[in-house]
Amino acid sequence: MSISTPQAEMQPPLEGPDYLHEHSVRSWLLTTDHKRIGILYLVSITLFFLIGGVAVTMMRMELLTPQGDLFASSTYNKLFTMHGVIMVWFFLIPSVPSVLGNFLLPMMLGARDVAFPRLNLLSWYLFMAGAALALWAIIHGGVDTGWTFYTPYSSTYANGHVIAMVMGVFIAGFGSIITGLNFIVTTHKLRAPGLIWFRLPLFVWSLYATSIILVLATPVLAITLVLVALERAFGIGIFNPAIGGDPLLFQHLFWFYSHPAVYIMILPGMGVTSEIIACFARKQVFGYRIVAYASIAIAVLGFLVWGHHMFVSSQSIYAGMIFSLLSFLVSIPSAIKVFNWTATLYRGSIWFQTPLLYALGFLGLFTIGGLTGLFLAALAVDVHLTDTYFVVAHFHYIMVGGMVMAYLGGLHFWWPKITGKLYPEWPAKLSALFIFGGFNLTFFPQFILGYLGMPRRYHIYAPEFQTLNVLSSAGASILAVGYLLPLVYLLWSLRYGRDAGPNPWQATGLEWTTASPPPEENFTIAPVVTEDPYNYHPTEEAADA
């Protein structure tokens, strides 16, 4: 059955040991193998996802009733700060790039490793050191500033360990920077012979765009957080208006990083989706080049729109108008991607495996998240919606509905490659459906809540909002089941799963030409690329059927 042509010759069957053959703790903690580092990240971010999830579970329980009956206001403030900080910096930002990207980028390029393997390991240690500091701050009383650390509250008035928390984010940030640098250099310098830029898988393009943001935006956040910490420690700084400083300057600097960071939290997910949709529609990605360019366009435009977080902050109205216009422009490359994925599915030979269910979930939820972003980019509407649950729902549709769906889809898609085992199909499909259903039940009511005027970050609310809040909390419990299921059956598959073989999906990328799990050096014979990506042949499959 020939239904696809891989980009290079299949590797000979593996005779030596695979990359997992060593079991000692030392072999893990001192590894420079990009695949093992990817797995170190996988285990760590799963832990942080659970911690961030516990925080939000407590929040959703509190929000079941309009009164504040579980927590004091200050505790609730600490919970949403903990949820935000952990989920953004210690789960979402490293999710697809550091786990799947680390594992896959060198293999997709036909390389033995990333360009700087020891720096790659250092990035994980920096990430863990930053996380340890942030967790220390949480355990020793927490921080109540919100994940945005707005001044002068964070630098002057807030209680709790703001300095430890921001230094944790600072250190982890340098882990991100190193990963980004490594990916850029690897993509430029370690491509296999024949692998020209327009033969790269779209996942690589999206990682490349993400890396540019990681390298150029993260340092701005880093120094800004240093300034906050100094201001808090010494009482002197450039953000506190009481001593002549400018609090808006903080917001400009923070969002100059954090808006591009939002695209760190979606671009890699788009790359994953491109891979999955092409494979399970058995078709070339429609408009490959445009989808590739769109990733770069999103990364570049992402640097020019930060002011849309500040429409009601006393920023000048002209600046607001320009930022509004530029924000609308981002929708163009994003929509191009959505239309091209749809066109890829059109008349494809759809194969409903779990990764495709996740990718379709991504497509629907990202579209809703993207379109509601247009409401928020409109100046006048934003004045009404600022700081309401509408904003919360919007960015969760992108970050959770989009990125987490894509991350899980990618994890399922490449799980056979990473572990050599197949996960059980039925529970996996069930989890995808639970997550999709639970997600919509959780967050769609929040659009309505926000439109009706319920502000975010409050745990005591007007009684007429209770029904929708109960719906949202009920959805969250379904969502939680959906997230716990994969944890169970993926671990189960490590022991009991069937052997996957090198290419269970008959996919075309270089990573599928080698054994599962791959040998330490990835390829025993250096691959030579002879084909374009996504060389699927749906008609031949139809003939076989």
Added chain:
Amino acid sequence: MSHPSDSTAPPFTSFSQQREAATLGMWGFLGMEVLFFGPMFLGYIVFRINFPDAFMTASRHTLILAGGVNTALLLISSFTMALAVRSANLLEDSAKVVRSLLVTLLLGGAFVGIKCFEYSHEIHEGLLPGASFHLDGADPQQAQMFFYLYFLMTGMHLLHVIIGLGLIAVFILRAKLTVRKERFSIAMEQLGLYWHFVDLVWVFLFPLIYLGGRAA
């Protein structure tokens, strides 16, 4: 010509590939550094526009002679660093590399010494932001903002200089000991780029801090 153990670092297969990758990585790192310094320069611009008079007055309290000498020292040290990189690239006798690096180390060390002298002078004059800050002839809050930015930016720059000096010391040892000259020359090139960047940051800091209030 090259020593048998002089091989590329994995995953590279040739020296030219390794050199290009390392150089690209360094330029990416320096791009990151520009954005790391960026917010501090932006802060300077904002408050320079907000408090022009106080910044002029405060600027005149800096030690221009010390700043000028330091500028010269760093510029010359960039030249000696360039000589070291050139010697390493030509795979010359390691003594030449060591000599150029030692001069660079001395010049950089002198920069640090003079900078520390300046700091102690300013602290003595009561120009360190904080409760005891005082400066005649300007709004104290606004002048304090100038000196906060002064200590912040030159301090961050000084940190980079000290890291650079540490690296130079390591490279002096490496140059003496290594037989892998090709690989060493690749690393030397990156050290050179870093040092020139540190120099370049100072070239921007000097006029902002020392020259502001002194025209006309």
